Amino acid sequence: MVPYLVQAARRKPTPYTPVWLMRQAGRYLKEYRELRERHSFLELCKNKELIVEISLLPLKKFPLDGIIVFSDLLLSLEALGLNLVYPEEGGPKVLNPINSLEDVEKLSNFKVHETLAPLSEAIKTLRKEIPPQVALIGFVGAPFTLCCYAIEGRGSEGFLKTKRLMREAEEVFDKLMGKLTRVSKLFLEEQVKAGCDVVQVFDTWVGVLGPLDYERKILPYMKKLVEGVENVPIIHFSTSTCGFLELISEVGDVIGVDWRIEIGKAWERIGYRKAIQGNLDPSVLLAPKEVIKEQVKSILDSVSGRAGHIFNLGHGILPNTPEENVGFLVDLVHSLTGG
Known part of the structure; x- marks a missing residue:
């Protein structure tokens, strides 16, 4: 069968709204x-058996409609020859950031296939192990978000070095x-070839730009x-x-939005020719269940039952999220939409 999540991504009617959650295989899980x-x-990201084990963790606990392959979007920087480290505190760092044309x-x-090998093998194994109704989701980093890390060397407020280089060293x-x-x-292509049903492109930092820079400097690469x-x-x-959802919507079949906009209004602006994903604030999962229910109902009411909605958060699950609340959320979305 075609997984319901894939059907929703194609704007086809589904018996209920499919759900998956960014960072669903992460630090909020005891086993992780x-x-x-x-x-x-990095050991977790480069060992086929561990990739499979971690990817499956949330599916063993919650009736999710998709699992995302455990990896990290910055591995593609390492594949290009940048030296990547993950300190216990403070986020990933690139030790040899880009400063010049040289x-x-x-x-x-040269290291792309070496980096991809365990990920590809894990995807093939996962494809055999998960039920056919569950979508297997791959992912990649968008060029601009990768560019920010490559130039700044780490996460940054405003990414001013990147923006200066964009304008002064074209x-x-x-x-x-x-x-x-x-x-x-x-x-992206290797993950599809290995068996992924859907691929998400993460452009986490592109919101630091305005519409003119996005349209001229980023959209052609997307x-x-x-x-x-x-x-x-x-x-x-x-x-x-x-501020530039209309431009964002020029790329992709499904547009994932964060919680900073009402999802129904976002869909109106994007246009109903696209499916939409989102958009619960991850911090809501720290709240009492009655608050979670109120916020979830608001999102579902906003999309009005229109075919093509995939329920997700507006960003990744927070590490201190109670597992019980994640299960409550998934069951709630299914029950409120006919599951």
Whole structure:
């Protein structure tokens, strides 16, 4: 059968609204934390058996309609030759960030297949192990979000170094974006080839830009990224992009929105030719169940039962989220929409 999540991504009617959650295989799970005590984060991302085990953890606890393959979007930077580390505190870091055209020209795809091998094998195994009604979701980092890490070396408030380079060293920026687009496309295509039903493109940091910069400097690369990928739906997720949703919606079959906009109004602006995903504030899952129910009903009322809605959060699950509340959320969405 075609998973309900895939049907919704194609704007087909489904018996209930399908649900999956960003970072559903993460630190809020006791079993994940136990694995993290024994392995580094990169070990978890590069071991086929561990990728499979972690990806399946949430499905063993909750009746989710999709599982996302456990990995990290920054692995594509490592595949290009950037040195990536994950300290216990403070987030990932690139030890040799991009500062010049010479730095960009040193980047090469030589490690892509080595980096992809355990991920591809894990996807093939997962495809055999999960029920046919559950969608298998792959993901890649969008070129601009990868570019931010490659230039800044870490997460940053405002990504001013990246924006300055974009405007003052156009050749460096454009060559870097070209290489990042090609490596992300390789990651995307390999995950589809290995068996993913859907792929999500994460553009976490693109909201630091305005519409003019996005349209001129980013959108052409996003179109190249998904060009020719027609056999599986593409979810295009970004944050803080309410100011240029119409431009965001030019790429992808499903547009993932955060909680900063009412989802029904977002869909009106995007247009009903696209499916939509979202958009519960992750912090709501820290609240009492009656608050969760109120917020979920508000989202479902906003989309008015229209075919093409995939329920998700507006960002990843917070590490201190009670597992009980995640189960409550999934059951609630299913029950309120006919499941």
